[in-house]
Amino acid sequence: MDDALLDKLEILADAAKYDASCASSGAKRRTGGPDGIGSTTGAGICHAYTPDGRCVSLLKILLTNYCLFDCAYCINRRSSNVRRARFSVDEVVRLTLGFYKRNCIEGLFLSSGIIRSPDYTMEQLMLVARTLRRDHGFAGYIHLKTIPEASPWLIEQAGLWADRLSINLELASDRSLKEFAPEKDGTAIKAVMGQVGERILEAKEEKRRFSPAGQSTQMIVGADASTDLSVLETSDTLYRRYGLRRVYYSAFSPIPEASSALPAKPPPLQRENRLYQADWLLRYYGFTVEEIAAGGEGGMLDLGIDPKLAWALKNRERFPVDVNSADREMLLRVPGLGARAVDKIVEARRHTTLRLEDVARLSSGLKRARAFLIAADHHPGGLTDRADLRQRLVAPPKQLSLF
Amino acid sequence: MYRVDLKDGADLDGFRRALRGLVALGADPGEVVWSVGAAPSLFGDDAPLPADAPPVSLPRPVGALIESVVCHRDPERYALLHRLVWRVLRGERDMLDHHADPLVHRLALLDKAVRRDLHKMHAFLRFREVRDPDGAERYVAWFEPDHFIVEATAPFFVERFESLVWTILTPVGSLQWDRRSLTVGPAAVKPEGLDRDDRFAEGWQRYYESTFNPARVNPAAMRAEMPRKYWANLPEAAAIPGMIRSAPARVQAMIEAEAATPRRRNPDKAVAAMARQEPATLAELNRIILAADPLVPGATQAVPGEGPVGAAIAIVGEQPGDQEDLEGRPFVGPAGQLLTRALEEAGIERSAAYLTNAVKHFKFVARGKRRLHQSPTAGEVKHYRWWLMKELGFVRPRLVVTLGATAALALTGRSVSVLRERGPMGFGDWNGFVTVHPSYLLRLPAGETAEQAYRDFVADLRRAREMVGEPPDA
Numbered sequence: 001m002d003d004a005l006l007d008k009l010e011i012l013a014d015a016a017k018y019d020a021s022c023a024s025s026g027a028k029r030r031t032g033g034p035d036g037i038g039s040t041t042g043a044g045i046c047h048a049y050t051p052d053g054r055c056v057s058l059l060k061i062l063l064t065n066y067c068l069f070d071c072a073y074c075i076n077r078r079s080s081n082v083r084r085a086r087f088s089v090d091e092v093v094r095l096t097l098g099f100y101k102r103n104c105i106e107g108l109f110l111s112s113g114i115i116r117s118p119d120y121t122m123e124q125l126m127l128v129a130r131t132l133r134r135d136h137g138f139a140g141y142i143h144l145k146t147i148p149e150a151s152p153w154l155i156e157q158a159g160l161w162a163d164r165l166s167i168n169l170e171l172a173s174d175r176s177l178k179e180f181a182p183e184k185d186g187t188a189i190k191a192v193m194g195q196v197g198e199r200i201l202e203a204k205e206e207k208r209r210f211s212p213a214g215q216s217t218q219m220i221v222g223a224d225a226s227t228d229l230s231v232l233e234t235s236d237t238l239y240r241r242y243g244l245r246r247v248y249y250s251a252f253s254p255i256p257e258a259s260s261a262l263p264a265k266p267p268p269l270q271r272e273n274r275l276y277q278a279d280w281l282l283r284y285y286g287f288t289v290e291e292i293a294a295g296g297e298g299g300m301l302d303l304g305i306d307p308k309l310a311w312a313l314k315n316r317e318r319f320p321v322d323v324n325s326a327d328r329e330m331l332l333r334v335p336g337l338g339a340r341a342v343d344k345i346v347e348a349r350r351h352t353t354l355r356l357e358d359v360a361r362l363s364s365g366l367k368r369a370r371a372f373l374i375a376a377d378h379h380p381g382g383l384t385d386r387a388d389l390r391q392r393l394v395a396p397p398k399q400l401s402l403f
Numbered sequence: 404m405y406r407v408d409l410k411d412g413a414d415l416d417g418f419r420r421a422l423r424g425l426v427a428l429g430a431d432p433g434e435v436v437w438s439v440g441a442a443p444s445l446f447g448d449d450a451p452l453p454a455d456a457p458p459v460s461l462p463r464p465v466g467a468l469i470e471s472v473v474c475h476r477d478p479e480r481y482a483l484l485h486r487l488v489w490r491v492l493r494g495e496r497d498m499l500d501h502h503a504d505p506l507v508h509r510l511a512l513l514d515k516a517v518r519r520d521l522h523k524m525h526a527f528l529r530f531r532e533v534r535d536p537d538g539a540e541r542y543v544a545w546f547e548p549d550h551f552i553v554e555a556t557a558p559f560f561v562e563r564f565e566s567l568v569w570t571i572l573t574p575v576g577s578l579q580w581d582r583r584s585l586t587v588g589p590a591a592v593k594p595e596g597l598d599r600d601d602r603f604a605e606g607w608q609r610y611y612e613s614t615f616n617p618a619r620v621n622p623a624a625m626r627a628e629m630p631r632k633y634w635a636n637l638p639e640a641a642a643i644p645g646m647i648r649s650a651p652a653r654v655q656a657m658i659e660a661e662a663a664t665p666r667r668r669n670p671d672k673a674v675a676a677m678a679r680q681e682p683a684t685l686a687e688l689n690r691i692i693l694a695a696d697p698l699v700p701g702a703t704q705a706v707p708g709e710g711p712v713g714a715a716i717a718i719v720g721e722q723p724g725d726q727e728d729l730e731g732r733p734f735v736g737p738a739g740q741l742l743t744r745a746l747e748e749a750g751i752e753r754s755a756a757y758l759t760n761a762v763k764h765f766k767f768v769a770r771g772k773r774r775l776h777q778s779p780t781a782g783e784v785k786h787y788r789w790w791l792m793k794e795l796g797f798v799r800p801r802l803v804v805t806l807g808a809t810a811a812l813a814l815t816g817r818s819v820s821v822l823r824e825r826g827p828m829g830f831g832d833w834n835g836f837v838t839v840h841p842s843y844l845l846r847l848p849a850g851e852t853a854e855q856a857y858r859d860f861v862a863d864l865r866r867a868r869e870m871v872g873e874p875p876d877a
C-alpha cells in the first residue's frame with residue numbers, strides 16, 4: 001500500500017463515516033473454503049470501537065466523494081470544498097482483502113458519490129462486489145449502497161453479489177427531500193425499495209441468493225423540521241411495506257463545509273438514541289407508533305426518559321403486573337425488562353414461583369421494573385401511582401466526563 | 404473422599420473421564436476435591452476412580468454448557484459442573500430452564516464470560532503479515548484471552564482463513580494452520596517486531612482515525628465494548644487518547660466555520676449530461692445486455708433479440724437454448740427451426756418479425772456432456788423484465804406474440820395457462836397474443852395429436868398476422 005493510496009483511504013473513509021449503518025448481520029453461514037477467503041457467521045462481529053462508541057465492523061468507504069448531486073446535508077455535495085479522491089475498483093478490492101486477512105473487518109460497506117451518471121456509478125459499485133466474489137472467492141460480508149437513480153437492471157445485478165443492499169431515504173418527508181436534495185426523488189427511492197423488497201422475497205422462496213441479509217435505509221434526524229412521530233410513521237411504513245431489515249437514524253451532525261441551508265445547531269444526540277429505542281419497541285415489543293408517540297409531547301419523544309418508561313408513566317392504570325401470571329405481551333411492556341429477560345421469566349416461572357431476588361438474577365433492569373411489578377414477596381403498593389415516580393427513576397444527570 | 408487431578412487449562416477430556424467415574428460410584432459432590440495442575444496427591448487415602456466407567460447421558464444443553472464452562476479460569480468450575488450433573492441425574496433434567504436457581508445462574512455467568520471472551524478474541528485478534536524468505540504469504544497474531552479458550556476459537560479462524568498460512572500465539576497456548584491441518588501448541592511469549600513492514604497495519608490505523616466522528620465523542624460506550632485490557636494488542640488503539648483530546652477543538656472549528664461558498668463553479672454541463680444515461684437505441688441496450696453477467700446460473704453469453712426496429716410483430720420466447728447459447732442468436736435450435744417453418748406457413752416472413760426471449764441467458768444443469776434446459780423461476784423472469792420492456796419500447800411492434808408460459812408471465816406479470824387462455828390478450832401498453840412454445844410441440848409424441856397441435860400453432864400465428872392487418876394469403 002503506497003502513500004497515495006493511504007491518503008485516498010483517509011479521505012474516502014472520512015467521507016463515508018456519516019452513514020450510520022455498519023452492521024454485518026443477517027447473512028447466512030458461508031465459508032470461502034480452501035480456494036476462497038472468509039466466512040459469515042450470521043451475527044456479525046465488531047472488530048473495534050472508535051471513541052464515538054461506534055462499532056467498526058465493515059470497511060466503510062466511498063468509491064469516490066466527487067458528486068454531481070447537491071444534497072444540502074451532505075459533506076460530499078458538489079458545492080462543498082472538501083478534498084476529493086477516487087478509488088479504482090481494483091484498489092477497493094485490494095484494501096478489502098488486505099484488511100480482511102488481518103482480521104480487521106467482516107467485509108465491505110461501499111457507497112459512492114455520483115460521478116458521470118447514476119448508472120455508471122452503480123455499475124462501478126457492482127463491479128467491486130463482483131470482482132471480490134467471482135475473482136477472489138470472497139465469502140465475507142458485502143453491503144452495497146444502491147443508487148436509486150440508476151437503471152433497475154443494475155440493481156438486479158448488485159443483489160446477486162451483495163449480502164445487503166441499502167437505499168438511504170435520508171429525510172422522512174418528500175417535501176424536505178425536495179428542499180434539501182433537489183436531485184433526489186422520494187417516489188423513485190420508494191420504487192427501488194419496492195423492487196428490492198420484492199426480489200428478496202422471491203429469491204427466498206425460490207432458494208436463490210439475492211441480497212440475503214435484506215435491505216436497510218437511513219434517515220437523518222434534525223436537519224429538517226420532521227417530528228419524531230413522522231419519522232417513526234415513515235419507518236413503520238418502510239418495515240411493513242418493503243420488508244426492511246433495519247432503519248438507521250443518524251442525528252444530523254455538524255460537518256465541515258456545512259451548507260447555509262441547514263440549521264446551525266445539531267439536534268441532541270439523545271434524540272437519535274430515543275428513536276432507536278422507539279424503533280425496537282415497534283419491532284420487538286408490540287407497540288404501535290401512536291402508543292410510542294403518546295409517551296411524549298407534540299409528536300416528539302421525551303428526551304429525559306426512554307420511550308417505554310414514558311409510555312408506562314402515562315398508562316399507570318395498567319400496572320403493577322404480576323411476574324408470575326402476566327402474559328408475555330404485558331411483561332414486555334414493563335420498563336426495565338428486556339425481551340430476553342421476559343423469555344427467561346416465562347420459562348423459569350414454570351419451575352418455581354418467582355420472588356424479587358429471582359427476577360434480579362434474570363434481568364439487570366430491576367431497579368426500574370420494581371415499581372411496576374408484583375412478585376411472590378413484593379408489591380409496589382402506592383409506588384406505582386406516586387407523583388414523583390419519574391424523578392425517583394431517573395438518575396440525576398451526571399456531568400459528562402471525557403476520560 | 405475422592406480427589407480428582409486435572410490438567411491446567413480447559414481439561415475437558417479429564418473432566419469427562421472423572422465425571423464418568425464419579426457417577427459410576429455415585430459420589431456426592433460434597434465428597435470430591437478437584438485439583439488443577441497440581442502434582443498428584445502423595446497421600447494414599449483417596450479412593451481411586453474406576454478407569455472404564457460407562458459414558459453419562461446428559462441433555463444436550465447440559466453437555467454444551469460443560470464444554471463452555473470448563474474453559475473458564477474459575478478454579479471452582481469443575482465442582483460446580485459436578486453439582487449440576489448430580490442434580491440433573493437425580494431428576495432435575497430441565498433444571499437449566501430454571502434460570503433463577505443460584506447454581507444455574509452462577510454457571511450461566513461463567514458460560515457468558517467464556518462466550519464473551521471467545522467473541523472478543525474473534526473480534527480483536529489482529530494478524531500481521533510476515534514474509535517468509537521464499538516470499539510466501541504468512542500471518543502471525545498475538546492475543547491474550549481471559550480464559551482457556553484458544554482451542555475453542557480454532558474452528559472460527561480455520562473456517563475464515565482456511566486458504567492462508569497462520570499462527571496464533573497466546574500465553575495459554577498456540578495454534579498453527581498450514582492450509583491443511585491444525586497444530587495445537589504450548590503457551591507462547593509475545594514476539595517482537597510484528598508491526599514492522601506491514602503497511603496494511605498502518606493503513607488500518609489511518610482508517611480507524613478517519614472513520615471516527617469527533618462530534619459524537621463517547622469514550623464510555625467505546626470502553627464498555629472494548630475495555631482497556633485489549634488495547635495493548637490493538638495497533639489502532641494507540642491513537643485513541645489523541646483522538647479524544649483533539650475532538651472538542653475539531654468540532655468547535657466546524658461550528659465556527661462560516662457556511663462555505665463553493666470555490667468551484669457548478670459543473671452544469673456534467674449535471675445536465677447525467678440525466679442522459681438511458682440507452683438511446685436498441686443497439687446501446689444490447690451492448691448493456693451483452694456486457695452483463697447472467698442473472699441465472701450457467702450461460703456462455705447473453706442472447707439479444709433479432710429483427711428490425713419497427714417490426715409489426717414481436718415474438719417473445721422463454722430463454723435461449725443450448726444452441727442459441729453457443730451461437731449467440733435467438734431461435735436457431737430445433738424449436739427455432741420449427742418456429743421458422745410455422746411462420747412461413749402462416750405467411751409471416753421471419754426476417755420481418757422481431758424475435759427475442761423473456762430471459763436473455765440459457766439456464767441449465769449439466770448432466771455429463773449434456774446441458775439440460777431449466778425453466779427460469781418467476782423471480783428470475785422479473786430480473787430480466789426491465790430489459791424486455793425497454794427492448795419492446797425501441798421496437799414498437801403493433802402486436803406482441805408470447806410463446807409459452809414464461810413469456811406470458813413476463814408480459815402479464817401473472818401465471819397464464821397457455822392452452823386455456825391462448826389468443827388475443829392485452830399486455831398493458833401492448834396488444835398481445837398468447838400461444839404455445841414450439842418446444843412444447845417438439846415434446847409431444849409423434850402422431851395425430853402432435854399434428855393437430857402444430858396446425859393450431861400455425862393457425863394462431865396466422866391470426867396474429869391478420870391482427871396487424873397483413874392481408875391474408877391468396
Ligand code: SF4
Pocket residue numbers: 067068069070071074075076077078112113114181
Ligand atoms: S448524492 Fe447527495 S447524499 Fe449522495 S454523495 Fe452526493 S451529495 Fe451526498
